[in-house]
Amino acid sequence: YAQLVTQFPRRGPQFEAKFNEAKAKILEELVDRQIILEEFKTIGAFIKPNLVDDEIKRQMRELYNGDETKFREELKRSRLTMDGYREMTREKMVVSAMRAQQFSDAPPPLPNEIQNEYNDIKSTLRDVTKDVITFQKIFIPASDPQNPVATPDTQLALAEDLAKQLADGKDFSELAKSYSRDAYAENGGLQENVPRVDLSPEFASIIFEAPVGKIVGPLLDRQGFTIVKPIKIDFGPAPALDSKVREMVEERVRRKKTSQQYDRWIESKRKRAMIDIRD
Incomplete structure (x- = not known):
């Protein structure tokens, strides 16, 4: 939820x-x-x-x-x-x-079935605490001290308009410098090599699943609205297909069969x- x-x-x-x-x-x-x-x-x-x-x-x-x-x-x-x-x-x-x-x-899984299933799911078995992402971000606060008449609704409308401009090809860095209200605005909203553990679970779940280059948002949190563009995603290591993992993969193959x-x-x-x- x-x-x-x-x-x-x-x-x-x-x-x-x-x-x-x-x-x-x-x-x-x-x-x-x-x-x-x-x-x-x-x-x-x-x-x-x-x-x-x-x-x-x-x-x-x-x-x-x-x-x-x-x-x-x-x-x-x-x-x-x-x-x-x-x-x-x-x-x-x-x-x-x-x-x-x-x-x-169920009939015993064949070696190629086990390997194929492992290849399909190994990213979901990875150590997500080792995930790292580089992204650009525009943050629009729900209330803006620089604009006393701003309301959460007008700020959300602004964030939605910026997301549309970005989707239409506008330069992310320029819009971030003009509109973003956080410490990264002057750098075009760029945040490099951010560990997943430094992000909220909800925010991380969304942006780590997004394709690189896709405009994501605006996303809501307690402070305001965020627009993100993933630049590079490095996922944590997946476990090897050892006995413990193999047992789980074999069960998945049997379940499918x-x-x-x-x-x-x-x-x-x-x-x-x-x-x-x-x-």
Whole structure:
């Protein structure tokens, strides 16, 4: 949700469409998760606590740039305790384990299938705390001391007009020098070799996924509106295809091979389940 708010300052139809799409997907996943958790109880299985802790560390590294303070602040904003989050994580791991069980009779992945799958996903397995980016930025504050009559709405309109000018080919450096209100304006908005961990998670998620040279924004934060143009992106190293990574990749290949089998299994469980959904 935070990333959508950052990406769509005016909300609007596009925001609503993406929000409703995400909401429907989450609801379906919650229903399926509850069904699978009941199955897990039935067979008397369990997840070791140290595995849950390892997964939380991985999420902290990938979702919060390894910043434990930001992670705990997000828990507080979400009104979650650490114990509550640990239980949520355990449940997700149960779901993953039960899904994997449904693929146990899949034909073994071939070496080329494993390599191809690894090549497709290795960037998502990288150490994101080592990501570095060079970009140009124009920052328009929500309230501008140099313009007492400015309002958040007029400032957003200005940022949107600048983004359109940039998309039409206007020089980024010149517009940054004229309009940006931060320490980098005089240098054309250029910020070089910025570590991902120095950026907010929402901001980093958006600009590191953007193609180099694309005008991104305006993006909303607490201070105002930001327009970004990525110049160079250096991603952190991906793990080698060792035994631990290979096991995960093999499971993904099996899942793809037996996706129809899993879909039939979960659908049969849904039909028999009694789920109470409340707004």
